[in-house]
Amino acid sequence: MNDTQLIGVLNQKGGVGKTTSTTNLGHALARAGNRVLVVDLDPQSHLSPSLGLFKAPRRGSHEWLLGEAPLSELVVHTRENLSLLASGERLREFEEMPGSAAQRARLLQAALQRGHEGYDYILFDCPPSSGLLVANAILAVDEILVPVTGDYLSLNGLAHLLLTLKRFEPFRDRPMEQWFFLSRFVARRRLSKEVAERLLKHFPERVLATPIREAAALAECPAAGRTIFEYRRSSNGAADYSNLARDLVERRMMA
Amino acid sequence: MSDSEPILAHDPLADVAEKLEHGEVATLAQDNAVGDADVAAREAAETPAAPDEDGTAFVLPGQLGIQDVGELHGLLRDMLDAGGEIRFDASAVDNVDGAGMQLLAVFFKEAVTHGIQVEWRGVSNTLAEAAGVLGLRELLNIQPSEAEAR
Numbered sequence: 149m150n151d152t153q154l155i156g157v158l159n160q161k162g163g164v165g166k167t168t169s170t171t172n173l174g175h176a177l178a179r180a181g182n183r184v185l186v187v188d189l190d191p192q193s194h195l196s197p198s199l200g201l202f203k204a205p206r207r208g209s210h211e212w213l214l215g216e217a218p219l220s221e222l223v224v225h226t227r228e229n230l231s232l233l234a235s236g237e238r239l240r241e242f243e244e245m246p247g248s249a250a251q252r253a254r255l256l257q258a259a260l261q262r263g264h265e266g267y268d269y270i271l272f273d274c275p276p277s278s279g280l281l282v283a284n285a286i287l288a289v290d291e292i293l294v295p296v297t298g299d300y301l302s303l304n305g306l307a308h309l310l311l312t313l314k315r316f317e318p319f320r321d322r323p324m325e326q327w328f329f330l331s332r333f334v335a336r337r338r339l340s341k342e343v344a345e346r347l348l349k350h351f352p353e354r355v356l357a358t359p360i361r362e363a364a365a366l367a368e369c370p371a372a373g374r375t376i377f378e379y380r381r382s383s384n385g386a387a388d389y390s391n392l393a394r395d396l397v398e399r400r401m402m403a
Numbered sequence: 404m405s406d407s408e409p410i411l412a413h414d415p416l417a418d419v420a421e422k423l424e425h426g427e428v429a430t431l432a433q434d435n436a437v438g439d440a441d442v443a444a445r446e447a448a449e450t451p452a453a454p455d456e457d458g459t460a461f462v463l464p465g466q467l468g469i470q471d472v473g474e475l476h477g478l479l480r481d482m483l484d485a486g487g488e489i490r491f492d493a494s495a496v497d498n499v500d501g502a503g504m505q506l507l508a509v510f511f512k513e514a515v516t517h518g519i520q521v522e523w524r525g526v527s528n529t530l531a532e533a534a535g536v537l538g539l540r541e542l543l544n545i546q547p548s549e550a551e552a553r
Contacts, residue, residue, distance in 0.1 A: 162485070162488075243524070276487040277487070277488060300415075303416060306415075306416065310419045314423060342409055342410055342411045343411070346416055350420060
């Protein structure tokens with residue numbers, strides 16, 4: 149069980165590419181021979197259509213978190229080596245459930261302890277909020293992977309995230325690795341370059357080597373229900389996510 | 404602005420680094436907030452009248468009157484610009500006037516225009532009753548207070 153890498157894809161700013169990255173990074177890792185589970189912790193449920201399930205499964209993360217069903221009953225096998233735990237219809241209710249938030253913030257930890265054998269990587273697609281679902285991810289994962297777009301608000305969102313992580317630090321039972329990568333990157337824009345420079349300045353050796361370039365094909369993938377490797381196999385997006393997966397595995401950082 | 408001048412006039416990561424260096428970020432433990440305490444409520448209480456960490460959840464202040472709406476308006480505008488799902492915690496609102504209600508009404512209309520979903524995490528009886536009196540329940544998606552429901 150300890151061999152599974154638990155990775156939260158997290159940024160409290162919306163629109164930075166969390167779901168796109170969970171989908172395509174997950175598939176890139178799966179194509180490299182790893183057994184991968186992607187988990188939708190976002191009640192917006194965008195991970196299912198991104199993997200071609202336009203009619204999303206009725207049950208998913210919500211039932212797993214509450215111990216109402218084992219993971220094996222809820223998981224959908226979508227591709228070779230790539231499985232999905234959808235959000236389920238009831239995940240929206242999670243934040244509103246009665247009971248101690250301190251206890252509810254540890255439900256993912258408890259669910260993982262009930263068993264998640266068989267996967268090399270589990271990627272959690274987190275919502276753009278700081279509610280209990282994000283708290284669950286922060287307390288349960290080994291690493292967080294933060295997409296950062298080349299604009300000021302993205303840096304601002306990252307700053308808020310860092311404060312949130314600091315606040316939860318005392319309640320984690322082990323250190324958390326933090327990795328960042330540039331998402332929706334447009335190299336010719338001055339602001340994108342400045343954001344990249346600031347990121348590298350504050351997080352040397354923490355920014356993965358490959359920036360994900362802004363690409364229309366990546367935006368089109370969910371509409372087709374395909375990952376970038378199926379939709380445009382020889383596109384920049386496919387190359388970028390393939391390289392990003394290697395960066396993550398081999399710890400290749402931006403210089 | 405010249406081409407050589409940086410576009411970024413402010414570095415929020417530098418602010419965070421400074422806060423961390425000076426120990427200005429209270430962890431939940433240092434604040435004695437964990438244990439049986441409600442983590443989410445505590446987080447919200449730490450940032451009254453301001454966006455919380457992600458900028459999309461917002462704890463409304465106890466006073467929602469004409470003297471408060473100016474500052475509030477700017478913060479709400481930032482939230483609309485940031486996009487995503489927005490949540491309000493209005494459980495602490497114990498005084499609201501017409502200006503405050505008007506600000507909320509305009510915000511909800513703008514949110515619809517921007518395709519942004521707005522949800523309530525908590526609504527005080529005061530705010531629920533004011534929404535009822537002014538006929539704003541449907542627009543603000545606020546249910547009758549417990550007292551009104553009875």
